[in-house]
Structures are given as C-alpha cells and as structure tokens.
Amino acid sequence: MQQSSPVIATDIVKYYKKYSHKHKFLTLKSALVNRTLFSDLEQDEKFAALKGVSFNVEEGKTLSIIGENGSGKSTMLKILAGISKPTSGEIVTRGRISALIELGAGFHPEISGRENVFINGIILGLTKKKIQERMDEIIKFAELEDFIDNPVKSYSSGMYMRLGFSIAINVDPDILLIDEVLAVGDASFVPKCLDKINEFKRKGKTIIFVSHDLSTVDRISDEVIWLKDGKIEMRGYPKRVIDAYLEYIGKRDVKKAETQHREEEQDAEENREKRWGSKEIEIRNVKMIDKTGREKYIYDADESFTIEFDVHAEKQETDFVFGIGIFNTEGISCYGTNTFIEDFKSLDISGKGKIKIHVPALNLVNGTYYLDVAVHKRDGYPFDYHHFQYTFRVTSSYKDVGILRVPHTWEFSDNIKLEKKGNKE
Amino acid sequence: MIKKLKELYKFRQLIMTLVSRELKARYRGTVFGFFWSFINPLLLLLVYSVVFTVIIPGSSGRVDMDFKGIDYAIFLFSGLLPWLWFSSSILESSNVLFVHGNLIKKIQFPIEVLPIMVVLTNMVHFVLGIPILLILIVFLGKTIGLTSWVFFFPIAVLVQFVFAMGLSFLVSALTVHFRDLKDILSNLLTLWFFCTPIIYSSLSERIQSVPWIKFALNLNPMTHIIEGYQYTFVYSSLPHWKKMSVTFIVGLLCFYLGYLIFDKLRDTFVEEV
Numbered sequence: 001m002q003q004s005s006p007v008i009a010t011d012i013v014k015y016y017k018k019y020s021h022k023h024k025f026l027t028l029k030s031a032l033v034n035r036t037l038f039s040d041l042e043q044d045e046k047f048a049a050l051k052g053v054s055f056n057v058e059e060g061k062t063l064s065i066i067g068e069n070g071s072g073k074s075t076m077l078k079i080l081a082g083i084s085k086p087t088s089g090e091i092v093t094r095g096r097i098s099a100l101i102e103l104g105a106g107f108h109p110e111i112s113g114r115e116n117v118f119i120n121g122i123i124l125g126l127t128k129k130k131i132q133e134r135m136d137e138i139i140k141f142a143e144l145e146d147f148i149d150n151p152v153k154s155y156s157s158g159m160y161m162r163l164g165f166s167i168a169i170n171v172d173p174d175i176l177l178i179d180e181v182l183a184v185g186d187a188s189f190v191p192k193c194l195d196k197i198n199e200f201k202r203k204g205k206t207i208i209f210v211s212h213d214l215s216t217v218d219r220i221s222d223e224v225i226w227l228k229d230g231k232i233e234m235r236g237y238p239k240r241v242i243d244a245y246l247e248y249i250g251k252r253d254v255k256k257a258e259t260q261h262r263e264e265e266q267d268a269e270e271n272r273e274k275r276w277g278s279k280e281i282e283i284r285n286v287k288m289i290d291k292t293g294r295e296k297y298i299y300d301a302d303e304s305f306t307i308e309f310d311v312h313a314e315k316q317e318t319d320f321v322f323g324i325g326i327f328n329t330e331g332i333s334c335y336g337t338n339t340f341i342e343d344f345k346s347l348d349i350s351g352k353g354k355i356k357i358h359v360p361a362l363n364l365v366n367g368t369y370y371l372d373v374a375v376h377k378r379d380g381y382p383f384d385y386h387h388f389q390y391t392f393r394v395t396s397s398y399k400d401v402g403i404l405r406v407p408h409t410w411e412f413s414d415n416i417k418l419e420k421k422g423n424k425e
Numbered sequence: 426m427i428k429k430l431k432e433l434y435k436f437r438q439l440i441m442t443l444v445s446r447e448l449k450a451r452y453r454g455t456v457f458g459f460f461w462s463f464i465n466p467l468l469l470l471l472v473y474s475v476v477f478t479v480i481i482p483g484s485s486g487r488v489d490m491d492f493k494g495i496d497y498a499i500f501l502f503s504g505l506l507p508w509l510w511f512s513s514s515i516l517e518s519s520n521v522l523f524v525h526g527n528l529i530k531k532i533q534f535p536i537e538v539l540p541i542m543v544v545l546t547n548m549v550h551f552v553l554g555i556p557i558l559l560i561l562i563v564f565l566g567k568t569i570g571l572t573s574w575v576f577f578f579p580i581a582v583l584v585q586f587v588f589a590m591g592l593s594f595l596v597s598a599l600t601v602h603f604r605d606l607k608d609i610l611s612n613l614l615t616l617w618f619f620c621t622p623i624i625y626s627s628l629s630e631r632i633q634s635v636p637w638i639k640f641a642l643n644l645n646p647m648t649h650i651i652e653g654y655q656y657t658f659v660y661s662s663l664p665h666w667k668k669m670s671v672t673f674i675v676g677l678l679c680f681y682l683g684y685l686i687f688d689k690l691r692d693t694f695v696e697e698v
Binding site for chain 1: 525
C-alpha cells in the first residue's frame, strides 16, 4: 500500500516512568523480599512527555520542531526514529530513516576510524559493498584523511562528530531526522553540514529537524511545529510560528525579568553601597517606560524608551547636575551623560519634581544592562547616587556584536547580489 | 517466534561485524594480542592441573580420579574450555546492554543482536582453544588418544549454544531491571562450575556410588553438555544420545523462554539502561 505522506504520526502519547523512592533502589532482593517482582516492573508514577501529537510530513518537505527544553521535541524524534515506542498512538513511515540523534553512537574507541566507519555503516543499515564504495567520500567529507587509521579514542570531539555526521549522511536515507547535532561543529563544518542538508532537500528527501537555532530553522524548513508541554501549540509557516514562539518566550522572559527586577530592587534596599549621597536632593521611583507609558524591562534594540524619576529637594539648591549611565554586565560603561556635560546651567530646584529622559532608539546589542541615575553638585559632591540599581534587557533579532549598535544601512553595487532572508514568504 | 528468528537472519552481517569488532578491540593494545585467546585457558589449565594433581593428592593422600598426571590435564581441559565459553558468555551478557547503551538509546538498533554477539564472540575463543586440546591429546596423551569420535563433538557445541543463548537473553534482559543480578551471577557461576563434572568425572566410582549426587548431577544440563565433550575427546565414544537429546530439548525451551522474556522487556530497555 502506497501511503501519501512519508511520515504520519497519529495521536502520539508518551509516558515516562517517574522514579519514585521505590524504584530508586530496585534490586532483585528487595523485589523478592517484598514480593513485588512483577508489580515493580509495572510503571506506576508516570510523567507525560507527549500528550497526543498528530502530524504528517509531505514528501520532500522539511519540518522543524521547536519548543522549550522539556517540551517533548527529542522524545518525539526518538519515537519517529523507532528508538523508543509511544505509549499509545501510531507512527507510520515510508522509506529508510536515518537519525542524527547522537553522532558516532556506537563508535568503539579502541579501533581505527576506518573500521568504525565500516561497523557504523552496517549498524545504520548499509551493505559492505556500499560502504566500500563510499569510504573515500565519507573520509573526505569528515576531513579526516590523515587520521582515519588512528584509533577513535585519539580523536577530538569535533573529529568524532564530523565522522559520525559523514557516515549518517551517506546512508542515503529517504527520511532524515536531525536533533541539535550541529551544535559541536566548528565554524567551517556547520555550513558544510547545512549545505549537505540543503542538497538533501533538493533531492526531494523528507527532513525532520529539531533545533533551538531559530535562524537555521527559519532558513531550511517549509513548516514548523511548536511543541509546548507535549502538545502542538502551533503549526504553520516558519516565520509565523517562530514569531509567535519568540513572542511567547519574550513574554515569559518579561515575567522572569520583572521578578528579577523586584528582587534586585530588594537587594538594593539592603545594599547601601549601591546608593550614596547626602539626600539633600533625593531620587525616587526610577522607572523605565515604553512608548505607550507601560513600565517594562525588556526592549527591542530599536524601540524607544523613557527613563522617568521623581526628585525631591529638601531645601532650595542652585548647584545640581542630573545624570544617567548605562553599563553592560561586564561593568563597561556603554553610555553616560549629564545635564552639565550637555551644557545645561542649573538655576533652581525646590520641592518635588519629575524628570524624564526620552530615548528614541536604544541602539544597544543583545544583553542585560544596568542603569545608574544620579544627582550631584558640579564638583561631584553627591546628593543621591543610584549605582547599578536598575536593570533592563535588550533583545534583538540580529546577533550583532560590540557594545552599541551604530545606526547604519548597506548599499551594494549592481553586480553584488544579496537577498535579505525573511523577506520571501 | 519463527518470524522473529528469520528477522535475525537479516542481521547476520551486522552480527558478524560486531563479533569481529569485539575480537579486534579486545586485544588491541596488548602485547600478546590474539594469543591471549590461547594463553588464558592454558594458564587456567595450569593452575587447576597443579592444584588437582599435585597439591590436593599430596595433602589428602588420595583423590579418586579416572586419570593421572597429564591425562588428567587433558580431561580437565576438555571440560574447562567449553565451560569458559559458557560462563563468560553469561557473565558478559549481564553487562552487554549497559556497555552498548549508546546503541540502544541513540539509534534504532536490533537489541537482541547484543547477547548473540556475546555468545558468538566467546564461541570464537572456544573454537580457537580446540586445536590446543587436540595437540595435547595427540602429543601428550598417554591413555588418551585421538579417535574418529571427535567428529561428534559439534553436537555438544550446538546444544550448548542454544542453551547458553537462552540464558544470555534472560540474563541480559533481567539485569536491566535488577542490577544486583550482576553481583550474584559470578558467585552462582562458581557454584555451578563445581556442580558440573569438570574437575572431576561423573563416571568416577565415588560419584557413581552416591545416588543423590548422581541424581543431582543429572538434573544439571551443563553436566550432559560437558560430558558430550568428554565422551568424544577423552573417552573415545559417542555422546550419550538420550541424555543429549533431553538436554537439547531443555536448551530449546530455555532459548524460547529467554527470548520471550527478552522480547517482552525490550521496550523498557531504552528508558532503563
């Protein structure tokens, strides 16, 4: 019977045994003593890793599965690979499956790379003749020409991984399952692997890809499934699902950052060293707000934000300077300014007041930042100095590096062709 | 069951490759290399021969043996060699699923290949010991000589293979769930060794004269298997047909049960190993 899709998963449920006190030290003796020999083999406490997942993959398509740690991605892949059995539900696959779940699983450290290629190839279902034919190709792809006859135990983890990948990819599968295996490759090998994966795509093979690397997911997949707590949260075009996922992660991070913020503020209360000054002018209620006026601690790199704080002068002062500073987690000053530097001449302050500093775009790279707020005399005599008291985070879809993002645009002459990815859809 | 066995036939190349890998890997990096296959049983033979022909007769005065001196060594060797195959197969089976946990957990792999690999690897060591036994018989045997009955020893090999295979399946599957089985096992095997006529002959007067010992020995399948070797190599006769046939049936039963339990527990290996 010819089925329409090479992979059909129907209502997959997977329970794992939770190790209770009883199972922790399960021994034959205790089983015999307690007469629970057979009941011990039954699972009693269960943990649901997958709670009814159904999907199918069309021929020649690449499906990616994303999700947080513990969402069931790897379990799903293991079930697809036939390594573990689902508790209930059905998997139907057509064609040879090669699973890149752990590269070089089953390598024997004592024997040479060449012999290991042979054995691994046979384990993965190749015939001796096929392996012989492809030996050179496998070795060449793994870039191990000089080391192939050394025992595998002398290999570095990168060499190990390259050889494993090279064998698995040469098995010539109809369905390729890939689980976060490219993480150990170096900068030159990973693109090579991705090229190979793309070659597979061109040949019309079906690929299921599990990864946390969302930009790669976006680049190679036709469809994305987002798993959350063992269920499909969303399925659809890569861009859409990834955006929804990022938004969810962002929201969750905001909550986390907010609790962190509160905790840090509490710490700050206790930690007087972070705040000093005579308090003749006092700074209170430092907030970071976004353009809608909402208090927020995670910002996009090109988002506008406003630092707002109340000041309270006990008596009239004429010599005062307000300043802010932004530091990254390494304590490096990213930016600092004050009213004196910017040529404001202080005239008079008394009673309560409010100060806002508007920033049209943060232009910082990804990361966590500390904010300093201070008021002092021109000669540096501190009224109220809040040092490292406030934190915020910058997230950005680009992974540019450095301290700040210098605003820029690219321009190419006509003979240089580039395409902005993510603009296709 | 038959269907599953047919499936196993498909994996013959895999099994062969794994066995040869085991053999290669075991002696890689040792000085004597492959000769350890010969040296190990010879050393053991030397120890037992000295103990039972020099030390024990010297202290107690008299030990009831069919054979004296070098002939005793040959007799001992004919039983020791297959016993080593048997005991190391069972012992290694208790560990094999853990040692190769990577294969079970990370790739789709026919797990039953692993215990088979263990039994076959040890069988190769056993087969390599046979020429030594033959050389001992031909060149050093005094009352023992080579006869055409030796051609019947493969019968014992077959029966032993089936029986050991069954136990290997059972042991490898059960140790996944009961780790302490591994520790009990080596003691059990030592006990079993002494309950099997290897260092003594079941035909000796002493044993023949005590009915309950004779009865107990007959209940032990390994008795008949080991005797199969002793008859063909040392006593120059056929194996005991009736006893051998019954043992074969027991072996098949053991194989069936072992495989059944292994198959039943198979899906739990991925999570438990």
